Amino acid sequence: MTTTRRFPSRRAATLALGTILAGAGLAAATAVKAQDKTITLRISLWVPPAHPLVQAAKDWAADMEKQSSGTIKGMIFPAEQLGKAFDHYDMVRDGIADVGYVSPGYQPGRFPIINAAQLPFTVSNAKGGSLAVDAWYRKYAPKEMGDTHFCLAFVHDPGTFHSKKKIVLPGDVKGLKVRPAQVTVGEMVTTLGGTNVQASAPESRDALERGVADAITFRWNSIFLFGIEKVTKFSLDVPLYTTAYTWTMNKATYDGASAAQKKVIDDHCNNAWAAKLSAPWTDFEFAGRERMKKAPGHEVVELDAAQIEAWRAAVKPLQERWAESVKKVGGDPEAILGELKAGLKKADASF
Structure with missing residues (x-):
């Protein structure tokens, strides 16, 4: 299978960060009065x-x-x-x-x-x-x-699915119990036919170990930090969400x-x-992706271009729901998202 990798241009982003930090003058001393509490x-x-x-x-x-x-x-x-x-x-x-x-x-x-x-x-x-x-x-x-x-x-850094059962296409989420990283990912899970299991990051390993959850959306190296790699076997190799x-x-x-x-x-x-x-x-x-590939008993599942497009199409309704939630608080979703995407493009961080 020919794989298409869509990972970040880290060099460009790092150079942009260096420029901003240099211009900010972070080490500039501030005159604080001696009598300040x-x-x-x-x-x-x-x-x-x-x-x-x-x-x-x-x-x-x-x-x-x-x-x-x-x-x-x-x-x-x-x-x-x-x-x-x-x-x-x-x-x-x-x-x-x-x-x-x-x-x-x-x-x-x-x-x-x-x-x-x-x-x-x-x-x-x-x-x-x-x-x-x-x-x-x-x-x-x-x-x-x-x-x-x-x-x-x-x-x-972008996270993805880590699971007990192999996930390749959006349809594979149907029927699974998933601990989502946040509310938007939770909506994605239900859209794809899965069920959400609410647990904070520190509680997640226990939920997977006890069978309360079948999968989790998480970052790559934090999987090891929280010991979650001990209760999962598969990771989807795509920058799915942040x-x-x-x-x-x-x-x-x-x-x-x-x-x-x-x-x-x-x-x-x-x-x-x-x-x-x-x-x-x-x-x-970012270093966790390569670490996971070397972890015994784990499979990192790569996707081709067509499979990635299938995921894009499956999650499209989430933007529509997000727009409705913003309208309810008096916001203009088109303008808000447009501003964000323009900023991401300028920072070389758009997908």
């Missing part, structure tokens, strides 16, 4: 300590501490120590955490606009994709997430900072940091 940020993540985002969060916090002359410090709480993955947005809103790693797709119907970045076959790679999604969503975050202080947004995330801050925490401290926070809640914070995770996930 020290702020200690409780930074909550639901991923395990070994996840690349945990170290990235430490680096982000350390740079803020340096630029604020020690008046902004960070305490990292991984692995759902402060609360469940599903609850992170409300935790930040309510002050349980000062900064939170939020998966909007965990809450169906609540954040419809950002779900555009989660439509299948939309984002081809996370390097340029994170730059484009963050720049695009800054216009809409005050509307969708106005009860928190939006910091930045990013996407993970998930959009936000890095969000409690409003009272931000409002209580001095003007100089707000400047430091703003300098770490920008487009350049959206890419920098997510880059280690992007590289980690």
